[in-house]
Amino acid sequence: xxxxxxxxxxxEWSPAPSVDNPSPELGERxxxxxxxxxxxVLCTQGGGQAYGALVGFAYSPCLTALAFSTxxxxxxxxxxxxxxxxxxxxxxxxxxxxxxxxxEAVTVTxxxxxxxxxxxxxxxxxxxGVRHAYLRDFLKAPTTAVFRVDVCRYFxxxxxxxxxxxxxxxxx
Numbered sequence: 417x418x419x420x421x422x423x424x425x426x427x428e429w430s431p432a433p434s435v436d437n438p439s440p441e442l443g444e445r446x447x448x449x450x451x452x453x454x455x456x457v458l459c460t461q462g463g464g465q466a467y468g469a470l471v472g473f474a475y476s477p478c479l480t481a482l483a484f485s486t487x488x489x490x491x492x493x494x495x496x497x498x499x500x501x502x503x504x505x506x507x508x509x510x511x512x513x514x515x516x517x518x519x520e521a522v523t524v525t526x527x528x529x530x531x532x533x534x535x536x537x538x539x540x541x542x543x544x545g546v547r548h549a550y551l552r553d554f555l556k557a558p559t560t561a562v563f564r565v566d567v568c569r570y571f572x573x574x575x576x577x578x579x580x581x582x583x584x585x586x587x588x
């Protein structure tokens with residue numbers, strides 16, 4: 417298994433039903449939503465103020481981690497360095513502008529960690545670049561930080577107000 421949690425060939429992973437994971441299909445729906453949407457709103461806080469920023473992201477196939485990049489000269493970077501607890505919001509509203517009941521959304525909670533200049537950073541930068549080709553040069557810059565988010569849980573919303581919590585399980 418590599419750093420991005422690619423599945424082991426021949427082994428299928430799916431979450432087991434539990435209190436936190438009411439159905440294995442929920443993980444599949446979340447995966448499809450993440451695959452269909454290239455951007456997320458990163459939610460941070462600092463100095464008693466909430467802050468949201470749009471980020472292009474990549475995610476591991478098992479949904480236990482996500483990654484995004486940012487210049488080190490931004491407020492976003494400073495807030496991430498000060499507090500690792502974040503949320504990311506991904507939704508499908510652009511596909512259903514006239515019908516809120518069709519919109520799906522997920523709030524991802526977790527801890528963001530800046531990746532050092534090593535294999536992990538390189539692999540995640542590559543995955544971000546696959547989803548966002550226009551960021552490839554940006555990702556190579558020494559002034560760009562790559563952050564990995566270790567996912568704690570997902571809050572999935574369908575039909576405007578049906579909220580279900582899902583916790584990704586271990587891989588393989």
